[in-house]
Amino acid sequence: MAGHRKKVTPRQKMINLMYVVLMAMLALNVSSDVLNGFSLVDESLTRSTNNASTQNSATFAQMETAMKQNPEKVREWYEKAKFVKTKSDSICKFAEELKWKIVRKVDGEDADINNINGKEDLEAATQVMLAPGVGKGKQLFNAINSYRNNVVKMVNDPAKRRIIADNLSTTVPKKGKQLGKNWQEYMFENTPVAAAVTLLTKLQNDVRAAEGEIMHELIANIDVKDVRVNEINAYVIPTAQTVVRGGRFSARIIMAAVDTTSRPDIYIGNTLLKSSNGRYETICNSVGDFTLRGYMEMRNGDGETIRREFSQPYTVVEPTATVSATMMNMLYAGYQNPISVSVPGVPVNKINATMTGGSLTKKGDGSYVAVPTQVGSEVVITVTAENEGRQQEMGKFPFKVRKLPDPSPFMEIKDAQGNINRYKGSAPLSKASLLATKGIGAAIDDGLLDIAFRVTGFETTFFDNMGNAVPEVSKSADFTDRQRAQFRNLTRGKRFYVSRVHAVGPDGIERVLSSTMEVIVN
DSSP states (O other), X not given: OOOOOOOOOHHHHHHHXXXXXXXXXXXXXXXXXXXXXXXXXXXXXXXXXXXXXXXXXXHHHHHHHHHHHOHXXXXXXXXXXXXXXXXXXXXXXXXXXXXXXXXHHHHOTTOOTTSOSOTTXXXXXXXXXXXXTTOSHHHHHHHHHHHHHHHGGXXXXXXXXXXXXXXXOOOOOHHHHHTTOOHHHHHHTTOOHHHHHHHHHHHHHHHHHHHHHHHHHHHHHHHHTSOOOSEEEEEEEESOSOOOTTOOXXXXXXXXXXXXXXXXXXXXXXXXXXXXXXXXXXXXXXXXXXEEEEEEEEEOTTSOEEEEEEXXXXXXXXXXXXXXOGXXXXXXXXXXXXXXXXXXXXXXXXXXXEESSEEEEEEETTEEEEEEOSTTOEEEEEEEEEETTEEXXXXXXXXXXXXXXXXXXXXXXXXXXXXXXXXXXXXXEOHHHHHHOOBOEEEEESSSOEEEEEEEXXXXXXXXXXXXXXXXXXXXXXXXXXXXXXXXXXXXXXXXXXXXXXXXOTTOOEEEOOOOEEEEEO
C-alpha cells in the first residue's frame, strides 16, 4: 500500500525558511581568525614568490652572460628564456594590479595591501573581477590559459609538465559546475578580500615556480645537450690526398673532441662497425665512384641519444703506370692506332683526350683509336681531366707519324689438324697443300703488329727443263689457271718464286713488295 506525504502547515513553512536564512548567515559570517589565517598564508606566499623571482632573475642573468660569450650556441635557449620571463612578468604584474584594485575598493585610495582593514568584505572582489563589462576575471582567465599553453611546451619531463599544468589549471571543479559557475565566478564571487588577495598571490607564486622550472631546463640545455669529452685534438680533413699540378688542395681544419671512455656506435649502412677506434677498412675490388654512408649514435649528458649521419665519396682507380720509350713515340698514318690514356688518381670516366692532325675516337674506358692523316708530320695528343668541376689539362704528348712498313707475303696452308698457318717460303711444301691454297696474302705480323693488307696482284716465276724463266702474272690475290697448271707439273724438289706482290694497306697506299717468296715442292 502506497504511503502519502504529510501536509506541511504555513507556520512550519515559515520556520523552515527562517532556518535556511540563518544557516546562510552563519556560513557568510567568516571569523576574524580565519581571515587572519589568510593574511599569514599570503605573507608566506609573497616571500616565496619574491625569492623565486630573485632566483629566476639570477638564472636569466647567467643566460645573458652565456649569450654574450657564445651567441650561436646559446641563442635558441636564450630567446625561449626571454619569452618565458616576459610572459611571467606580465601575468604577475597583472595579478598585483588586481590585488591593489580589490584592496582599494574596500579600504580606499590610502589602502595598504599588507594591512587590509576590510578583509571580510564580500563585494570588493566580486565587483573588480565580475562586474558586467569591466570585470577583470575573464581577462585573468585568458591570461592564465595563454601562459600555461605556451610554457608547458618548453618542458621535456612529463612529470614536471603535468605539475605546472595542474598548478595553473583553470578547470572548474565538479561542485562549481553543478552551480553553473565559470572559473572566475567560482574563484571570486562573494569571496572575502583576504581570500581573493591570497588566491592572486598563489597565482603569482605558481607562475614564478613554473618560470623557475623552465629557466633551469633551458640553461641546462646549453651544456647537457653537449657531449662530454676528455680528449681534444686538431685534425686536417682533405677533400683529396692526391692533387695534380694546377689543381686545388682543399681541407677542413678542425678541433675535434672525443670521450675515450664512451665510444659512439658507428653504423655503415645499417651494420654496426665492430672497431674499438672507429677505423673502417674494406677491400676495393671494383673501379668507379663510391660513397661511404652511415650514421653514428651516442648518448649525451642528459641521456638522450644523438644521431649524426655521414657520407664520404671516394674513387677507386685501376693501378696504372706509364712507361714510354722516347725514340718510339710514333703513330702510323692512316692506321687505327690503339691508344690507352690514363691519369693516376683520376677515374677514366673523367678523362678526355684530343688529337691534332687526325682523328681520335674513344672506344671504351681509357681506350682510344688514333688515325693520323699525313706521313712525316707530328701529331699532339692533349689529355684533360675533370678536376673540381672544371677541365684541367694534364699534359700534351707528341707523336711522329710514319708510313706503315711493308708487309710480308704468305700463303695460307692447312696442316693435318685443319689449322691454318702462314707459309712464307724456304721450307718444303707438299704439292697437295700447294694445290689446296687459294692465293697470296700479305700482312705485317712481326709479333707486335698484326695488320692485314689487301693483295691486288703478284707474279710467279717457274723454270723449264732448259732453265729458262717462265713468268706468270695474276691481277688479283688468287692464283690463275695457268699458274695452277704450272703447280701440277712441278716434281719433288722443284721450286718457283712469288715476287712483285702488289698490296694496299689500311692507309690506302698501294705498294709493290720488295721481298720474294721461294716455294720448294716436297
